[in-house]
Structure formats: structure tokens, C-alpha cells
Amino acid sequence: MKRFFNIFLLTLFSISLFSQAVPKDWMHKDISEGYYGVSAYKAYQELLKDKNGREIIVAVIDSGVDIEHEDLFQNIWVNADEIPGNGIDDDENGYIDDIHGWNFIGGSDGSHVDGETLEVTRLYASLRDKYEDVNPLELSDKDKVEYAYFMHYKKEVETNRDKAQANLDKVEPLYTMINDAMAALDMEIEKEFLSLEDLESIASTDRNIMIGKSVFTQILQDEGADSLNLSETVEIIKKETEEEMHQYRVKAKFQYNPDFNARAEIVKDDYSDSKERYYGNNDVEGPDPMHGTHVAGIIAAIRDNNVGMDGIAANVKIMSIRTVPDGDERDKDVANAIRYAVDNGASIINMSFGKSYSWDKDIVDDAVKYADKNDVLLVHAAGNDGKNNDEEDNFPNDTYNKQGFFLCKKKNPKAWIEVGALSYIQGENLAASFSNYGSESVDIFAPGVSVYSTVTNDKYRYLPGTSMASPVVAGVAAVLRSYFPTLKAEQVKEIILESVSSIDLEVRRPGDGELVPFSELSTSGGVVNLYNAVQLAMKTKGKKKIKKEEKPRV
Incomplete structure (x- = not known):
């Protein structure tokens, strides 16, 4: 995402500027086409042709969703029991005018939490008054x-805040330099497209022109391009530099700032009461729904409409539950979002978020148990830290804090799938370099590098992350729950994990790059595959009783 910015830095004081050309629909493809996609095209053409499924609601707990997007608007959930805009809780579910979902990080006046602290910052802030000036030798055991926890939190917060501020101080003058250099180059050459020959013809010794010339030359050489559009390239460089600055600014100003607490001013809930349910507002988009919109598109972008891209699943309605700010989500909100989804008819919940610390895991565990009890499948992104989730915490997760009495067997939810990210690149780099993994804690891998999907304002974009891999699996699950409605959530999980594309290959382990069998990175050892899953579902007897009015149209 920051390829232009990195080129600029390297040229000033070599990497490819553009991603390798990858099909926009690679996640749908079959291995016979050269990609470990989910074989969606093959499944629809060979197994699901002329069949109709029932409508499925998939809840997207995220930053918000652009519900008016040209490739999503027809597939947005509508609460038919609520009358829009009348200010009344018509369906008496506790949420007024929740037409398309709910926003648990908004105020009753329509305001939003955008920038937010990280959980480690909140933990540090909660102990600061008690321990900041104490003599540790005088403390009780x-x-x-x-x-000791306080000092650990303090070190992490202060180190990262200082680092973010230092990086911001470096990037801000570079942004000015970029603008000056490219503006000077544009004035010097006055052409729409620039080639190496054009650049070599520049004789000026002006510093800004020389910088611009050097940067553009490096870009052309790395891409092997004959020419590139100057204004478009400049805009992308500026955009990526702005994103870089935004990242550091948010970390310094919000995420690692123990004195920042937007929630108290905006949401105005009783944060000490984790069981409080009814707060927020009905704006399910929020100030920046790009991430959630991308996730929603992977699952449910309108299929076969010759617009943008196709989602994995047909017959899906997206319920948007805004819970994730530009910082760490709060456990109370996650728990309430899960309960809201369950109570309002979701069959699947996608959770493309995570963090290394948990404020109140028990309240989230209770909500997960509620979903499990009510036959709702939870699909969660494994995280992007290149770490082993068997050894390091990643929240939320499918291991309950409270495990029962004495020698009782450890209890976990039956219907939870943890998803790692797969690259489109064959061979030893097949596992995404950033993806978390775990032979016990991560269940499956799915396309999660250069995944093309919807973003805000009727646009589309390639994005990487386990955040993208999770909705791929959620989409596959939605197909199964749509076409095979007698399958219970735990059966859907079993089918998905038992029908993976197995990969007998050594790959570079995320994080350290050591060559290991791909099969050791997850419990299933493979990649999600819709075609295989549908085949297995056809042979599986469902355990769920369907009411007459719920029976599918076949």
C-alpha cells in the first residue's frame, strides 16, 4: 500500500512500485487456473447451477459499511420491523431506527468515535494514578x-508513542519535498506521459527537478514501463504519503495517548458496566467505512451484474454493526455487536479485527457462547503480526477464560473459524508474510493478499490482510447456509475444514521466513475451497429442523 512512498525514500538517500499484475477475481479461481482461489466459479457453474438458496444474513462487525455502494446496495439488510426515521423503537429490540444495523461507537446525537486508543493504552491509563509515583519496594506482594503489568504497559505505550512521533517528524517534511519536486518536474517537462527519454533530456540542475527526475526514473525502471502518466503517479505518491502521515499521527495523538478518551465525550455510556446494552446510534457507515465496505464486498458484492466485482456468496444480506474505530475495539462493544447480530437474525458473523490485549474477555466469551447456543457461525481474522497465535495472545479468540471445574475438558465454541491469509504467489511465498498462524489456534487459510473489493464512493481497491481472508471464508459459509439450510453452524465449520485444498509444500513461515510445511500453519492444514465444500455438503445430513416457511426454493 505504501509502495510509492517507499520508492521515494529509497531514491532520496529497489523495490517494485506496482504490485505484480494479479487478476481482480483471483479469489474466485481454481488451482487449475493458476491460483489457490476458492473455486467459486467452478462451484456455481458445475454444482449450484439452476439451484436457488434461501436468503442469509451475514453480520459484518467492523468500521462501518457504505450501504449505498453501487455493488452492495441491493444486498444490505433491512430491518422490516422498523419504520425508518420515526424515532421509535418499533420492533422493541432496544435500538431506535436500526434499519440496517447499529453503531455501538456513536453518540445519541449522531456523532462518532473515529480515532481511539489501543487496549494497552487503556490498561496503562487505568493503573497510572495508582502506580505512577509509588516506591515498588513498599508494595504488597x-x-x-x-x-509489573503496569510497567510493561507503560513501556509499550511510551516507546511506541515516541516512535510514532519521530516517524511523523520525518515524514511531514518529505511530504512537502514530494510536492515541490513533482510540481517542479511537471513545470519543466510539461507532458502528460513521461518516458526515460523525456527524463534523460532534462538538463536542469535545480534541486527539486533533480529529485523529481530521480524518483520518476526509478519508478519507470522498476516497472519496466515505457512511460507513466505524471499527474496520476504524483497523486498516488501524495496519497500514500498522506496515509503514512495519518498512520503515525493517529498513533501519536490517539492510539498511544493515555489522556485521550473520545468515548466519554461521544458515546457517554457507563463504560464500567460491561453488561449495558443500549447505547450508540443507527449510522452504520461512520466517518470512514472503507475497511468494512471492502469486507462486505468480498462476502456479498452483487454477483453477475457486470459492475465492479462479484462477492463470494449469492442470496446474502449484509448487516452492518459499527464497532471498530481507528484504534482498538472495546470488548463491551464487541460483545454487544455479537448479541445484536444473533438477536436480529444473522446466521454468520464476520469479525475482521483483533488486538493483543483484552479488557474484559469474560463479557466477550459470554456473547460468543450466546452465538454458539443460537446456531450462529463466527468467522475471525487471525491477525497481521506474523506471529504464532498458539504462543501469543490475539483477541477475541475461541478459548474461554472459564473452562469448567477440576478435570473437565477444555470448552471452546463449536462454531468459530479462525482464518489466516494466503498469497496469490505460488511456491514458498504462498503464506502471506504478515499473517498470523498456529497449528492449534488458526483453522484455515484463505485469499488475503491483493484482494480486490468494494471501497467507499462506488470505488474498488486491492487490499491485503487477514481482514480480507476472513470474509472469504464467511462468504463460503454463507453459500453453504443458503443452499443447505439444514446444516447447523458447527456442521458448516466441519465441512469447511474437512474440504480444504491440501497443499503439500514447504512455505516461508510468516514472521521469521523459515521453510516449514504449509500444513503446520493451521489445524486443517489447507485452503478454503467452495467447490469441495459444496460437494461435501451434498453428502452431509443436516441436523437443523427448518420451519415450513423457511424451507429453501430448490
Whole structure:
């Protein structure tokens, strides 16, 4: 995402500027076409042709969704029991005018939480008054344990905040330099497209022109391009530099700032009461729904309409539950979002978010148990830290804090799928370099590099992340729940994991790059495959009783 910005830095003081050309629909393709996609085209053409499924609601707990997007608007859930805009809770579910979902990080006046702290910052802030100026030698044994946590949180917060501010101080003058250099180059050459010959003809010794010439030359050489559009390239460079600055600014100003608390001013809930349910507003888009819109498109972008791209699943309605700010989501909101989804008819919940610390895991566990009890499948992104989730925490997860009495077997939800990210690149780089993994904690891998999907304002974009891999699996699950409605959530999970595309290959393990069998990176050892899953579903007897009015149209 920051390829232009990195080129600029390297040229000033070599990497490819553009991603390798990858088909926009690679996630749908079959291995016979050269990609470990989910074989969606093959499944629809050979197994699901002339069949109709029932409508499925998939909840997207995320930053918000652009519900008016040209390739999504027909597939947005509508709460038929609520009358829009009348200010009344018509369906008496506790949420007024929740037409398309709910926003748990908004205020009753329509305002939003955007920038937010990280969980580690909140934990540090909660202990700061108690331990900031104490003599640790005078503490009780119990308090010494808590003090050790406090010092750990403090170090992480202050180190990362200082680092973010230092990076911001470096990037801001570079942004000015970029603008000056490219503006000077544009004035010097006055052509729409620039080639190496055009650049070599520049004789000026002006510093800005020389910088612009050097940067553009490097770009052309790395791409092997004959020429590139100057204004378009400049705009992308500026955009990526702005994104870089935004990232550092948010970290310094919000995420690692223990004095920042937008929630208290905006949401105005009783944050100490984790069981409080009814707060927020009905704006399911929020100030920046790009991430959630991309996730929603992967699952449910309108299929076969010759617009943009196709989602994995037909017959899906997206319920948008805004819970994830530009910082860490809060456990209370996650728990309430899960319960809202379950209570309002979702069959699948996608959760493309995560964090390394948890404020109140028990309240999330209770919500997960509620979903599990009510036959709702939870699909969660494994994370993008290149770490082993068997050894390091990633929240939320499918391991309950409370495991029962004495020698009782460890209990986990039956219908939870943890998803790692797969690259489109064959061979040893097949596992995404950033993806978390775990032979016990990550269930499956799915396309998660250069995934093309919907973003805001009727646009589309390639994005990477386990955030993209998770909705691929959620989409596959939605197809199964649509066409095979007697399957219970736990059966859908079993089918997905048992029908993977197995990969007998050594790959570079995310994080350290050591060559290991791909099969060791997850419990299933493979990649999600819709074609295989549909075949297995056809042979599986469902355990769920369907009411007469719910029976599918076949």
C-alpha cells in the first residue's frame, strides 16, 4: 500500500512500485487456473447451477459499511420491523431506527468515535494514578504483580508513542519535498506521459527537478514501463504519503495517548458496566467505512451484474454493526455487536479485527457462547503480526477464560473459524508474510493478499490482510447456509475444514521466513475451497429442523 512512498525514500538517500499484475477475481479461481482461489466459479457453474438458496444474513462487525455502494446496495439488510426515521423503537429490540444495523461507537446525537486508543493504552491509563509515583519496594506482594503489568504497559505505550512521533517528524517534511519536486518536474517537462527519454533530456540542475527526475526514473525502471502518466503517479505518491502521515499521527495523538478518551465525550455510556446494552446510534457507515465496505464486498458484492466485482456468496444480506474505530475495539462493544447480530437474525458473523490485549474477555466469551447456543457461525481474522497465535495472545479468540471445574475438558465454541491469509504467489511465498498462524489456534487459510473489493464512493481497491481472508471464508459459509439450510453452524465449520485444498509444500513461515510445511500453519492444514465444500455438503445430513416457511426454493 505504501509502495510509492517507499520508492521515494529509497531514491532520496529497489523495490517494485506496482504490485505484480494479479487478476481482480483471483479469489474466485481454481488451482487449475493458476491460483489457490476458492473455486467459486467452478462451484456455481458445475454444482449450484439452476439451484436457488434461501436468503442469509451475514453480520459484518467492523468500521462501518457504505450501504449505498453501487455493488452492495441491493444486498444490505433491512430491518422490516422498523419504520425508518420515526424515532421509535418499533420492533422493541432496544435500538431506535436500526434499519440496517447499529453503531455501538456513536453518540445519541449522531456523532462518532473515529480515532481511539489501543487496549494497552487503556490498561496503562487505568493503573497510572495508582502506580505512577509509588516506591515498588513498599508494595504488597499482590500489588507488585499488578505493578509489573503496569510497567510493561507503560513501556509499550511510551516507546511506541515516541516512535510514532519521530516517524511523523520525518515524514511531514518529505511530504512537502514530494510536492515541490513533482510540481517542479511537471513545470519543466510539461507532458502528460513521461518516458526515460523525456527524463534523460532534462538538463536542469535545480534541486527539486533533480529529485523529481530521480524518483520518476526509478519508478519507470522498476516497472519496466515505457512511460507513466505524471499527474496520476504524483497523486498516488501524495496519497500514500498522506496515509503514512495519518498512520503515525493517529498513533501519536490517539492510539498511544493515555489522556485521550473520545468515548466519554461521544458515546457517554457507563463504560464500567460491561453488561449495558443500549447505547450508540443507527449510522452504520461512520466517518470512514472503507475497511468494512471492502469486507462486505468480498462476502456479498452483487454477483453477475457486470459492475465492479462479484462477492463470494449469492442470496446474502449484509448487516452492518459499527464497532471498530481507528484504534482498538472495546470488548463491551464487541460483545454487544455479537448479541445484536444473533438477536436480529444473522446466521454468520464476520469479525475482521483483533488486538493483543483484552479488557474484559469474560463479557466477550459470554456473547460468543450466546452465538454458539443460537446456531450462529463466527468467522475471525487471525491477525497481521506474523506471529504464532498458539504462543501469543490475539483477541477475541475461541478459548474461554472459564473452562469448567477440576478435570473437565477444555470448552471452546463449536462454531468459530479462525482464518489466516494466503498469497496469490505460488511456491514458498504462498503464506502471506504478515499473517498470523498456529497449528492449534488458526483453522484455515484463505485469499488475503491483493484482494480486490468494494471501497467507499462506488470505488474498488486491492487490499491485503487477514481482514480480507476472513470474509472469504464467511462468504463460503454463507453459500453453504443458503443452499443447505439444514446444516447447523458447527456442521458448516466441519465441512469447511474437512474440504480444504491440501497443499503439500514447504512455505516461508510468516514472521521469521523459515521453510516449514504449509500444513503446520493451521489445524486443517489447507485452503478454503467452495467447490469441495459444496460437494461435501451434498453428502452431509443436516441436523437443523427448518420451519415450513423457511424451507429453501430448490
